[in-house]
Amino acid sequence: MRYIHAFLASLALAVLLSSQAYAEPKYDSGANDREIKVGQTVPFSGPASSYAVIGKVQAAYFKMINDQGGVNGRRITLVQYDDAYSPPKAMEQVRKLVESDEVLLTFQLIGTPTNAAVQKYLNQKRVPQLFASTGAARFSDPKTFPWTMGFNPNxxxxxxxxxxxxxxxxxxxxxxxxxxxxxxxxxxxxxxxxxxxxxxxxxxxxxxxxxxxxxxxxxxxxxxxxxxxxxxxxxxxxxxxxxxxxxxxxxxxxxxxxxxxxxxxxxxxxxxxxxxxxxxxxxxxFAKDPQDPTWRDDPGMKKFFLFMETYFPEGDRTSSFNAYGYNTAQLLVEVLRRCGNDLTRENVMKQATSLQDVTLDMSLPGITINTSPTDYRVNRQLQMxxxxxxxxxxxxxxxxxxxx
Incomplete structure (x- = not known):
């Protein structure tokens, strides 16, 4: 009987160790127990520099999340470079993000020509090109580019x-x-x-x-x-x-x-x-206009205004670009939360392409995000x-x- 008890105890220990090993965090480059490294290029200069504020408000949003304890206990480190809305410059900077900074993913690269310049490279490297700031059809084509996912309406x-x-x-x-x-x-x-x-x-x-x-x-x-x-x-x-x-x-x-x-x-x-x-x-x-008095008492708008006041006071709280940056950053945080302790690039894409009825603070009422492995489009509903x-x-x- 003593041997049976010893055997059962050994078996229980083996099962426990096995389950613990199974639950061990999984990481790709750019993630560990303390940090999730995200890369981005932004036209801080050049012909589309008016979009630069989007990157600034996203950086401020991630600072807020980090101050609140991060995502599942991990802080988001956002690495940003200026691409001047130039495809060759974007290619240079994205290579640096992937090969030198070793980011887990790229997020909200801004602009159609710049995203197009790096799309093939990122897919070859199997690095998520997540929520690209463009609505061109080529960025919602999972068959050809499974690692690319646009954010803007097509x-x-x-x-x-x-x-x-x-x-x-x-x-x-x-x-x-x-x-x-x-x-x-x-x-x-x-x-x-x-x-x-x-x-x-x-x-x-x-x-x-x-x-x-x-x-x-x-x-x-x-x-x-x-x-x-x-x-x-x-x-x-x-x-x-x-x-x-x-x-x-x-x-x-x-x-x-x-x-x-x-x-x-x-x-x-x-x-x-x-x-x-x-x-x-x-x-x-597809988003609430911060200038529209209709949303004065809206809970999502109140959260946005409080964020602007606290984390981006130098920004224009009536700007639709700031509202856009807030919404996109909120969606990335939601995806990272869903990843749990599996912070591999494959799981990032799995979570991003299986969103169901997700609502964002600044989305118009009735607009929800639904994605699937065969339909990468994040925003399909619009109002004139x-x-x-x-x-x-x-x-x-x-x-x-x-x-x-």
Missing amino acids: YQTEARIYGGYVLANFPNAKIGILYQNDDLGKDYLSGFKSALGDKASTMIVAEASYETTEPTIDSQIVRLKASGADVILDASTPKFAAQAIKKMADLGWKPVHLLNITATSVAGVLQPAGLDNSKDIISVN IRFNGERWVRFGPLLEDGTN
């Missing part, structure tokens, strides 16, 4: 919504299109034309593209006005969107102006262009908005494009 989805709006409200429109000559602009062009269908060839009277290296797009706006267009689809980034709005006003030209979501910042685009000049511009959104000269005003129902 540009083609957004463009199809604009196309449907034009067909319903301006069926006889003459349409001009201004677009950035890269994946961003071309996705808008493709989605918009697909929504117009066989009417695209007759309704679209002019197209004008620009390069991000151009100092001004005045000549493109003059050309679009000369085409007789009375509706403009504007698929540009903040600097050029502001130029377009101002030049239209200088020319006394007031077409129906559809402005893509990436250029809707009041402080970063509409104020520099002139608030009066920006009146009646139409766009879409119109600028009233002071702030954006929502109109119509939530819209969702089921196309994947």
Whole structure:
């Protein structure tokens, strides 16, 4: 009997040791018992430097999380470099993040051309390119790029919504299109034309593209006005969107102006262009506007304002860019929490691609995040908005494009 007891005790010990070994934390480069290292490039300089505030507010958010004890007891270390919105510079800096800093993942790299430049490299290295700050379709393609996941609404989805709006409200429109000559602009062009269908060839009277290296797009706006267009689809980034709005006003030209979501910042685009000049511009959104008094007593907005006051007091709490940075950082923290003690790159992607009914503080009511291993799109729901000269005003129902 004594031997049986000894055997059972030995067996129990073996099972205990086995279970403890099974529960041991798992780490890839960039993670340990104390730290989770995250890498990011931001256009702190260059033609898209208005986006720089996004990286600043994200850094402030992670500081707040660290002050609260971190994520499952681990602090987030955010390593940021300036890429100047330059694809070659982005490639150089991302290599440094992966090979020298040895980050666990990259987060919210900002911009379509810069993300495109590093996408193949990160997928070859099997490093998560998580919540890339772009809506180009190539960043939600799990079959081709399983380690890449965009955050922004798909540009083609957004463009199809604009196309449907034009067909319903301006069926006889003459349409001009201004677009950035890269994946961003071309996705808008493709989605918009697909929504117009066989009417695209007759309704679209002019197209004008620009390069991000151009100092001004005045000549493109003059050309679009000369085409007789009375509706403009504007698929540009903040600097050029502001130029377009101002030049239209200088020319006394007031077409129906559809402005893509990436250029809707009041402080970063509409104020520099002139608030009066920006009146009646139409766009879409998926987040609460900090300027909208509708959200004055909203719990999520109160949390955002308290965060801004405490951790980013130098920032503009009415800025949609700051609200965007807050939401994206909150989502990354949620994914890292779900990873538990398995901080491998594979598990990061597993958790990010299995989100169900996740709501963020600054998302519009009714908008939830649902992802799967076959559908990486984080934001699929949008609501149309119109600028009233002071702030954006929502109109119509939530819209969702089921196309994947």
